[in-house]
Amino acid sequence: MAPGLISALATILDVGEPVEQEQAAACLLILCNSNEACSQMVLQEGVIPSLVSISVNGTVRGKQKAQKLLMLFREQRQRDPSPVPTRPGLTMRCPCLLKTQASIQVGLEKKSREGV
Secondary structure, three states, X not given: OOHHXXXXXXXXXXXXXXXXXXXXXXXXXXXXXXXXHHHHHHHHOOOXXXXXXXXXXXXXXXXXXXXXXXXXXXXXXXXXXXXXXXXXOOOOOOHHHHHHHHHHHHXXXXXXXXXX
């Protein structure tokens, strides 16, 4: 499980610099394309408003990635209209995240130490 990774990427979408938002959107698109459970975890973080903002105000690549993510979420919702679970403490398994969590966390810690 990697709830910290999804949360960190969602935070970057919300408050990161445009290039960081672009990279976070690209990471989420890769993860969500490979696993619908990952998409549900991402949606639990409330990323839709940030993605809409990036799709309008982000870098060219950021706009593309945000739009693709929004489209993916819409397509998944149309296939399975059940609501996204939002109970506190609810977690889902997403094996695709385990590999990347450590490298993202290292990058965030480095950025924090540098005071950026």
